[in-house]
Amino acid sequence: MKKGRLEAFSDGVLAIIITIMVLELKTPHSADFSALIPLIPVFLSYLISFVYLGIYWNNHHHLINTVERVSGGILWANLHLLFWLSLIPFVTAWMGENHFAPQTLALYGLILLMCAIAYFILQRTIIHQHGNNSTLALALGTDFKGKLSPLLYLIAIPAAFLSEWISGAIYVGVALLWLVPDKRIEKRLKKEE
Amino acid sequence: MKKGRLEAFSDGVLAIIITIMVLELKTPHSADFSALIPLIPVFLSYLISFVYLGIYWNNHHHLINTVERVSGGILWANLHLLFWLSLIPFVTAWMGENHFAPQTLALYGLILLMCAIAYFILQRTIIHQHGNNSTLALALGTDFKGKLSPLLYLIAIPAAFLSEWISGAIYVGVALLWLVPDKRIEKRLKKEE
Amino acid sequence: MKKGRLEAFSDGVLAIIITIMVLELKTPHSADFSALIPLIPVFLSYLISFVYLGIYWNNHHHLINTVERVSGGILWANLHLLFWLSLIPFVTAWMGENHFAPQTLALYGLILLMCAIAYFILQRTIIHQHGNNSTLALALGTDFKGKLSPLLYLIAIPAAFLSEWISGAIYVGVALLWLVPDKRIEKRLKKEE
Amino acid sequence: MKKGRLEAFSDGVLAIIITIMVLELKTPHSADFSALIPLIPVFLSYLISFVYLGIYWNNHHHLINTVERVSGGILWANLHLLFWLSLIPFVTAWMGENHFAPQTLALYGLILLMCAIAYFILQRTIIHQHGNNSTLALALGTDFKGKLSPLLYLIAIPAAFLSEWISGAIYVGVALLWLVPDKRIEKRLKKEE
Numbered sequence: 182m183k184k185g186r187l188e189a190f191s192d193g194v195l196a197i198i199i200t201i202m203v204l205e206l207k208t209p210h211s212a213d214f215s216a217l218i219p220l221i222p223v224f225l226s227y228l229i230s231f232v233y234l235g236i237y238w239n240n241h242h243h244l245i246n247t248v249e250r251v252s253g254g255i256l257w258a259n260l261h262l263l264f265w266l267s268l269i270p271f272v273t274a275w276m277g278e279n280h281f282a283p284q285t286l287a288l289y290g291l292i293l294l295m296c297a298i299a300y301f302i303l304q305r306t307i308i309h310q311h312g313n314n315s316t317l318a319l320a321l322g323t324d325f326k327g328k329l330s331p332l333l334y335l336i337a338i339p340a341a342f343l344s345e346w347i348s349g350a351i352y353v354g355v356a357l358l359w360l361v362p363d364k365r366i367e368k369r370l371k372k373e374e
Numbered sequence: 375m376k377k378g379r380l381e382a383f384s385d386g387v388l389a390i391i392i393t394i395m396v397l398e399l400k401t402p403h404s405a406d407f408s409a410l411i412p413l414i415p416v417f418l419s420y421l422i423s424f425v426y427l428g429i430y431w432n433n434h435h436h437l438i439n440t441v442e443r444v445s446g447g448i449l450w451a452n453l454h455l456l457f458w459l460s461l462i463p464f465v466t467a468w469m470g471e472n473h474f475a476p477q478t479l480a481l482y483g484l485i486l487l488m489c490a491i492a493y494f495i496l497q498r499t500i501i502h503q504h505g506n507n508s509t510l511a512l513a514l515g516t517d518f519k520g521k522l523s524p525l526l527y528l529i530a531i532p533a534a535f536l537s538e539w540i541s542g543a544i545y546v547g548v549a550l551l552w553l554v555p556d557k558r559i560e561k562r563l564k565k566e567e
Numbered sequence: 568m569k570k571g572r573l574e575a576f577s578d579g580v581l582a583i584i585i586t587i588m589v590l591e592l593k594t595p596h597s598a599d600f601s602a603l604i605p606l607i608p609v610f611l612s613y614l615i616s617f618v619y620l621g622i623y624w625n626n627h628h629h630l631i632n633t634v635e636r637v638s639g640g641i642l643w644a645n646l647h648l649l650f651w652l653s654l655i656p657f658v659t660a661w662m663g664e665n666h667f668a669p670q671t672l673a674l675y676g677l678i679l680l681m682c683a684i685a686y687f688i689l690q691r692t693i694i695h696q697h698g699n700n701s702t703l704a705l706a707l708g709t710d711f712k713g714k715l716s717p718l719l720y721l722i723a724i725p726a727a728f729l730s731e732w733i734s735g736a737i738y739v740g741v742a743l744l745w746l747v748p749d750k751r752i753e754k755r756l757k758k759e760e
Numbered sequence: 761m762k763k764g765r766l767e768a769f770s771d772g773v774l775a776i777i778i779t780i781m782v783l784e785l786k787t788p789h790s791a792d793f794s795a796l797i798p799l800i801p802v803f804l805s806y807l808i809s810f811v812y813l814g815i816y817w818n819n820h821h822h823l824i825n826t827v828e829r830v831s832g833g834i835l836w837a838n839l840h841l842l843f844w845l846s847l848i849p850f851v852t853a854w855m856g857e858n859h860f861a862p863q864t865l866a867l868y869g870l871i872l873l874m875c876a877i878a879y880f881i882l883q884r885t886i887i888h889q890h891g892n893n894s895t896l897a898l899a900l901g902t903d904f905k906g907k908l909s910p911l912l913y914l915i916a917i918p919a920a921f922l923s924e925w926i927s928g929a930i931y932v933g934v935a936l937l938w939l940v941p942d943k944r945i946e947k948r949l950k951k952e953e
Binding site for chain 4: 578582586589596597599614617704
């Protein structure tokens, strides 16, 4: 039951974060289609952040599935993750409104990096409590994607000042990398049944 | 349980989308009743979108009821639907603020079309996974309404430039068409009991 | 399960409506306490609406408890209620920002009246489906409070143009009348156990 | 089941309150990093309020866990708590935008005090209904932290006018005091199993 409430609260926060971003698509006062053009970068940054938050929701879903006992540590590691995720609407809006300027791409990457670290900490907290032979520990294995992503963000942040395209391509690339749901945990859960 | 979380997250997003739209009814600074007059088109566009989102919530409810196993494909097809639905507040506000100008009616129709396509994809994904003899597949049958609606949107989009009234009438008409909840699935579920 | 989702969605919408109102308390740009004074009527109108929405949530909770089968009719009667409730933040803000001007008090009463009517329709829809000997039908009895409230709103609407105080006193009075949770249903449910 | 809905509604309201605060981080129109500097106090006040709301969510979670029967009194004591918590985004924004001016720190403390009192009332209402030998009553014991916090807020409010640092330090200190989840209730629940 405790676990249910952790999920419900996380779902609530994620649902609001994802929907709040759309408020940045501010209604143009003109009815011309041309009034929509300045909104294109805002829309694109909304799209990429929507995908990222979808990925987090999806993986969070699989992650919490493996939890058996919710401790105070897990609760706070989860809130810590939600804190960094809650900053995504801000960096998304900044990036969109300033047409993917280098500084905004760099800050976007920094927040993605903090989210990745927070997710990693949540994972470690769950494994720490459930043991190295727990479903999650075995399912993660070497956790290749989980280790590659923060590395790629670390490259994308300075790269934004060389070319916005490199940095942007890395963010899209990492999203594509994760778009495939985490089969490792799903497989492991099936094996155990 | 997985299914429960899919529903809870979708409900959260839908509840926020539906309520965020009301923020477009911006408080007039004057206390005169005449200050409310410019809000009438905003109110009307809120009303029609509220009904559309109510219909989606209602049908989504019946649709997910038929799901037995939530796969990654269903999760993403569902997020894809939520993405297009999340754009409804934007097009609603644009349409309301510009007094149902042709361009705004056309874009409104385009987003409704994308929502209908996304809903169709979600349906196909569920059927694909549960088989052609599943509750959903049998309940849908020829899926007349599901095929008619996108067709009508396709007519309404160009029609907006001929007359706002035709386009508007089509949107109201499709809403009325769906206002009756999807009895097909309800009936099928009863039969199987 | 269906019932659970009806509750979850209603809870989500109510939670958002109640919290969206607080956004009207706009941050003053000065740090002086005097900068808070113009916010007092906004705060008071927030307070009364918070209590009203709390009452609706509370009674809705008891009402849905008596539902055994959720039909399409109940779903739509519930959405209809949520629609009118979703307009409360708008009339609250209008009333607060214009220091309880007669027109704003009258519109506030009108929306409260529509909510009361929508609640009544939801009640009738549930009773219609569950029969006149159902828990709800027997619990409601003559439904004195449910019939008195709309009558009082009907008086408060024109009264606002005579004196803001009469109208305001009626809204506070009706809220106090309902602040006591609906013991009738609670008692009836206990009897049946 | 009743209890589930109380939790779900509270979770919804808390999730929205926590996320609404992030809207105060208004997108700067310039893409320079220097444009972020004025946002630092807004960010810091968001951080401290996020932690406070996290603490309330966490403890609320443990508190409601001990509830066996939800009465009207508990429902209203809970709504009363949510009312004061819903004012946190306002005082957070006022404090952040005015760079922790004394008046804003004092009002922040006042709202924290009201939340603490509302939480205390909720606790007493639950204990009153479940008896002095209930899980909660035994778990709380002398409730040292619960009594110390309001006292510290009472000191912090006037202290803000002497030095912003004293007042700020007290708010951070109380947060740290509570960051450790309420082990008392957890332990008591384990003992009873």
